[in-house]
Amino acid sequence: MRMWGGRFEGISDERMAEFTRSIDFDDVLAIDDIAGSIAHVHGLGRAGLLTPDEVETIVAGLEGLRHDVAAGKLTWDPALEDIHMNLEVALRERIGSLAGKVHTGRSRNDQVATDMRLWLRRTIDGLDRAVVEMERALVGLAVRDGEAILPGMTHIQPAQPVLFAHHLLAYVEMFERDRGRLSDCRRRANVSPLGSGALAGAGYPLDREATAAELGFDGVTANSLDGVSDRDFVVEAMAAIALSMVHLSRLAEEITWWSNPRFGFVRVSDSFSTGSSMMPNKKNPDPAELVRGKSARVIGELTGMLTLLKGLPLAYQKDMQDDKPPLFDAAATLEASLLVMAGMVATLAVNRERMRAAAGEGFTTATAVADALVRRGVAFRAAHHIVGALVAEAERAGVALDALDDATIAATLAGSDDAVAAAVGADAAVAAALREAAALEGAMAACDVTGGTAPRRVAAALAAARTRLGV
Ligand code: ARG
Numbered sequence: 208m209r210m211w212g213g214r215f216e217g218i219s220d221e222r223m224a225e226f227t228r229s230i231d232f233d234d235v236l237a238i239d240d241i242a243g244s245i246a247h248v249h250g251l252g253r254a255g256l257l258t259p260d261e262v263e264t265i266v267a268g269l270e271g272l273r274h275d276v277a278a279g280k281l282t283w284d285p286a287l288e289d290i291h292m293n294l295e296v297a298l299r300e301r302i303g304s305l306a307g308k309v310h311t312g313r314s315r316n317d318q319v320a321t322d323m324r325l326w327l328r329r330t331i332d333g334l335d336r337a338v339v340e341m342e343r344a345l346v347g348l349a350v351r352d353g354e355a356i357l358p359g360m361t362h363i364q365p366a367q368p369v370l371f372a373h374h375l376l377a378y379v380e381m382f383e384r385d386r387g388r389l390s391d392c393r394r395r396a397n398v399s400p401l402g403s404g405a406l407a408g409a410g411y412p413l414d415r416e417a418t419a420a421e422l423g424f425d426g427v428t429a430n431s432l433d434g435v436s437d438r439d440f441v442v443e444a445m446a447a448i449a450l451s452m453v454h455l456s457r458l459a460e461e462i463t464w465w466s467n468p469r470f471g472f473v474r475v476s477d478s479f480s481t482g483s484s485m486m487p488n489k490k491n492p493d494p495a496e497l498v499r500g501k502s503a504r505v506i507g508e509l510t511g512m513l514t515l516l517k518g519l520p521l522a523y524q525k526d527m528q529d530d531k532p533p534l535f536d537a538a539a540t541l542e543a544s545l546l547v548m549a550g551m552v553a554t555l556a557v558n559r560e561r562m563r564a565a566a567g568e569g570f571t572t573a574t575a576v577a578d579a580l581v582r583r584g585v586a587f588r589a590a591h592h593i594v595g596a597l598v599a600e601a602e603r604a605g606v607a608l609d610a611l612d613d614a615t616i617a618a619t620l621a622g623s624d625d626a627v628a629a630a631v632g633a634d635a636a637v638a639a640a641l642r643e644a645a646a647l648e649g650a651m652a653a654c655d656v657t658g659g660t661a662p663r664r665v666a667a668a669l670a671a672a673r674t675r676l677g678v
Pocket of ligand 1: 229233289315316319523525527528529
């Protein structure tokens, strides 16, 4: 018997039934659906629509179902279309026809909207824990290899030296924003649509606020049409999830480069690498590559969800049933990606010598040398030009900037058409000062602003992150 079958003659076409059912994927909502039903039944009792005895019997039946779901003892009947009808029939098998009163003043439309919000709430809590684990791995590595120096890049070209810890903390910033976005989404999602009915509002004097409070919602949706058809919270969650995947993907991309022997900055642990079926030499950072790949799928899911909604008139449309596979997949993908990347990052072996050598290649301290001239009164534009000439000299001589000799430095300054620079060049101590500025440590120490890579600034940022994350 179809639960909505009163006006129907004949049976459903098998293709139609198979095409329209959602039980293949909405069974994950079972515990949320039961929680919603228990609160709704309490509300029906308060409204005098169920006697105290009826409430007690139904709630006991629902508690029994909850127990069976947790124990994996319930099986779902595809013929019953979705999780809501499966649970209603399971309740009837347990307590008899009294189960037929549960759906008083409720539609599957406000029911599924409630379930989705409850599901999202607990899922976001789980994702938050996974993001924190990722952050802890980054912070742990920053502590362990706090002295390592990385060639900071722009345009994928050597730019300026930065502490490796500074680079890792940049990702911690991204993940903290991800946490903020998820918690914003959770806050907006945490209102109850129950009582919206099919679309116009329930036809009984239900105390929606009391039912919402019982479910831990902060309030109720203000408009019944919106209550059943709003899926903004799904889009918001998926946007936050997709962006977090993009952050992971950027990190994954860096790890693939860093672990390439040409760079040799890090070694990915064997436990997070795979081999080749043909090339015995191979060791591949597969998890990082897959995170990069899966981020594409999650971005597609977000796009799909936005597209699903854009043409929908009010109120509920069956299209909305298809919000579930992409949302469930996106959340599961992010959680798995965070956990595998946390493991990979925590077990990276850093080669500080290789990193340091690369950090000095490409005259990455040139900006610091120019800044040292500016501190002696030279205009920045003139200093930029002079140091450019010094870089050209060093390149010709095949040496690093901090290995240029006194004579070359003095001659370059003397040859400048900037009067101040020429005067500065006459000071015998200047060459040594410029070489000092050209050393990696000197260059980093000079970036001594809030958020800069000066070691003392990074140490403070790291200490703050450790306090926040309890590591
Ligand atoms: N399985 C449906 C969904 O996920 C439940 C709501 C069905 N409502 C309806 N009027 N057919 O959207």
